[in-house]
Amino acid sequence: MKPTKSFIDFAAFVSFFPQLVAGPIERASNLLPQFERKRKFDYHKAIDGLKQISWGLFKKMVIADNCAVFVNKVFATPDAYNGSSLLLGAIFFAFQIYGDFSGYSDVAIGTAKLFDFDLMRNFAYPYFSRDIAEFWRRWHISLSTWFRDYVYIPLGGSRVSKLKAVRNTFIIFVVSGFWHGANWTFIFWGLLNALYFIPLLLTGRNRKNLEIAAKGRMFPSISELAGMITTFLLTLFAWIFFRAQSIQEAFKYISRMLTKSLFTVPDILSTSRRSTLTLLLIIVLITIEWLGREQDYPIRDFLKRRSKILRWMFYYAVVLSILALQAPQQQVFIYFQF
Amino acid sequence: MKQFIVRVLVFALPLFLLAIIMEIMLRNIPNDYKYKAKYLTEHSKDIEVLILGSSHSWAGVNPYLIPEKAFNAAYGAQTFEFDLKILKKYEFPSLRKIIIPVSYFSYFSKLEGPYLCKYSLYYKLQTDGGLKALSEFLSHSFIGNVSRIINYYFLKRQAENRSNGLGQEVKKEKSPKSLEESGIDAALRHTYKDTKYVRQNVLFLENIIQIARDKNAIVILFTPPAYMTYTENLNAEQLKAMYQITEYILKKYDNCYYIDFLKDTDFTAEDFWDADHLNARGADKLTRKLVSFIENVTKRSN
Numbered sequence: 001m002k003p004t005k006s007f008i009d010f011a012a013f014v015s016f017f018p019q020l021v022a023g024p025i026e027r028a029s030n031l032l033p034q035f036e037r038k039r040k041f042d043y044h045k046a047i048d049g050l051k052q053i054s055w056g057l058f059k060k061m062v063i064a065d066n067c068a069v070f071v072n073k074v075f076a077t078p079d080a081y082n083g084s085s086l087l088l089g090a091i092f093f094a095f096q097i098y099g100d101f102s103g104y105s106d107v108a109i110g111t112a113k114l115f116d117f118d119l120m121r122n123f124a125y126p127y128f129s130r131d132i133a134e135f136w137r138r139w140h141i142s143l144s145t146w147f148r149d150y151v152y153i154p155l156g157g158s159r160v161s162k163l164k165a166v167r168n169t170f171i172i173f174v175v176s177g178f179w180h181g182a183n184w185t186f187i188f189w190g191l192l193n194a195l196y197f198i199p200l201l202l203t204g205r206n207r208k209n210l211e212i213a214a215k216g217r218m219f220p221s222i223s224e225l226a227g228m229i230t231t232f233l234l235t236l237f238a239w240i241f242f243r244a245q246s247i248q249e250a251f252k253y254i255s256r257m258l259t260k261s262l263f264t265v266p267d268i269l270s271t272s273r274r275s276t277l278t279l280l281l282i283i284v285l286i287t288i289e290w291l292g293r294e295q296d297y298p299i300r301d302f303l304k305r306r307s308k309i310l311r312w313m314f315y316y317a318v319v320l321s322i323l324a325l326q327a328p329q330q331q332v333f334i335y336f337q338f
Numbered sequence: 339m340k341q342f343i344v345r346v347l348v349f350a351l352p353l354f355l356l357a358i359i360m361e362i363m364l365r366n367i368p369n370d371y372k373y374k375a376k377y378l379t380e381h382s383k384d385i386e387v388l389i390l391g392s393s394h395s396w397a398g399v400n401p402y403l404i405p406e407k408a409f410n411a412a413y414g415a416q417t418f419e420f421d422l423k424i425l426k427k428y429e430f431p432s433l434r435k436i437i438i439p440v441s442y443f444s445y446f447s448k449l450e451g452p453y454l455c456k457y458s459l460y461y462k463l464q465t466d467g468g469l470k471a472l473s474e475f476l477s478h479s480f481i482g483n484v485s486r487i488i489n490y491y492f493l494k495r496q497a498e499n500r501s502n503g504l505g506q507e508v509k510k511e512k513s514p515k516s517l518e519e520s521g522i523d524a525a526l527r528h529t530y531k532d533t534k535y536v537r538q539n540v541l542f543l544e545n546i547i548q549i550a551r552d553k554n555a556i557v558i559l560f561t562p563p564a565y566m567t568y569t570e571n572l573n574a575e576q577l578k579a580m581y582q583i584t585e586y587i588l589k590k591y592d593n594c595y596y597i598d599f600l601k602d603t604d605f606t607a608e609d610f611w612d613a614d615h616l617n618a619r620g621a622d623k624l625t626r627k628l629v630s631f632i633e634n635v636t637k638r639s640n
Binding site for chain 2: 043315319
């Protein structure tokens with residue numbers, strides 16, 4: 001693209017507040033021209049922005065922060081919990097990090113829309129992915145595409161010998177792990193994802209699932225469902241390394257989780273009503289996201305064909321649920337540390 | 339733009355109304371702060387002995403056992419900062435004695451969170467809690483607010499006031515938590531990672547002592563008794579710092595006296611509500627000991 005000669009446009013691009021702290025990672029090619037063009041207030045876009053902000057706040061304040069309460073406890077003292085509680089702790093972390101970061105992204109994108117800016121989509125229902133390659137096309141898209149364009153493709157991408165393609169895949173995932181911090185846990189998390197990805201690459205199935213699962217249908221096929229569950233479990237396993245303080249702690253967590261007590265009722269549910277509520281909220285999130293998965297964010301066109309009263313009641317329900325169900329303690333955004 | 343603003347306002351209006359109605363309802367629920375502020379407004383000129391401090395003195399000192407006209411203006415988590423603000427606001431022209439606990443955490447803590455609004459709303463004191471501290475609705479969780487409203491207005495359960503006529507919280511025999519559990523929990527909760535508030539807390543306490551001196555009043559500092567499950571889990575460094583600071587204060591001010599009950603063996607398990615709070619029986623025991631200590635020091639100084 002042509003470099004800008006306007007210092008104000010450049011400074012505004014660099015310091016654009018909605019996405020400044022934690023993304024989406026915007027390229028100049030997308031954002032800079034938006035500073036250069038004349039913007040006008042767009043009513044529909046602003047309403048769209050507000051809806052996206054409220055959905056983002058719901059994911060952050062209701063889902064992520066509630067999950068965090070138990071994740072912090074379970075990961076701090078895994079010895080105090082049975083296997084099923086530890087599994088639940090890992091599931092809670094999967095939704096904590098998703099709600100936290102995709103929630104932030106929604107707030108950033110929604111805020112930008114109020115000013116007639118379009119930021120790139122950062123999450124596209126990653127937990128409905130049917131394989132790990134699809135997951136990485138749907139998770140933190142702005143970072144994945146950045147790595148693809150500035151690391152993977154300069155290394156030759158996949159248009160090289162299979163051996164080099166495997167090497168490139170390892171490099172990109174390890175670099176991605178490093179990007180999160182200088183800790184072996186992140187490196188291991190990156191390596192695990194590379195290991196998940198390589199079989200798909202070698203068999204040429206890494207671009208098999210490009211559309212959203214069950215597009216145009218209400219329910220997924222058995223194979224789609226199996227793919228989604230398998231992919232979720234694989235990412236869940238990797239998230240344990242991402243969340244743990246050290247590799248040893250992660251292995252300790254996993255070894256304690258994979259015991260007979262994995263098949264018992266999670267003791268965390270019986271000791272805390274809030275953990276049961278959190279689990280129910282996750283189910284609500286999954287349901288709403290599944291119903292709205294063909295939209296940029298699920299509540300964009302939710303109840304669009306229904307009466308205005310019903311739609312407004314739904315929006316009130318979202319706002320009131322943020323007020324009523326938010327966690328007792330607010331948590332700092334996880335991605336602010338990266 | 340106009341249409342957008344109108345729509346947003348129309349959407350937000352019921353939420354604002356709900357918030358305002360809830361705020362009014364919440365402020366109307368009787369609570370300790372409101373009661374104490376009202377009592378002090380009406381009686382501060384007669385009060386001779388003022389009990390300040392945290393829950394340790396709120397539950398631990400019985401003003402009815404003090405021979406002079408006393409009032410317990412302490413409250414849970416109340417810091418020297420708010421003790422000072424209360425002292426300044428109500429002036430207390432007849433004041434002879436101030437009783438303040440110096441607990442393990444007193445020099446290290448700062449009052450934050452939902453309690454701040456109580457001081458700004460009911461005592462009309464300035465706080466650094468911002469907008470949140472000016473509203474009950476904003477200071478507590480939505481669910482918590484709804485349950486407080488339901489409990490008071492619909493289920494007709496008791497108001498939030500736990501103090502007796504002279505401001506003491508008279509605690510029943512025992513907390514549902516065991517002495518072991520509450521001791522470890524409280525010791526952990528009261529141990530601070532840093533000393534960032536120490537300097538200002540010392541200044542607040544010194545200010546209280548100076549005001550007392552100007553009124554020819556004495557200040558009785560005491561470290562309240564605690565059960566061994568609490569004392570055994572305290573951080574030695576923080577405890578040592580607490581004693582050192584208190585010693586510094588005592589050397590500096592001649593109207594200030596101190597007595598340490600922390601490990602006083604006269605207090606047994608039967609005297610405690612939980613590991614760091616006395617029940618009614620323990621409070622009476624402590625108050626009698628305090629009264630006797632005050633008599634001794636006043637005799638000596640005369």
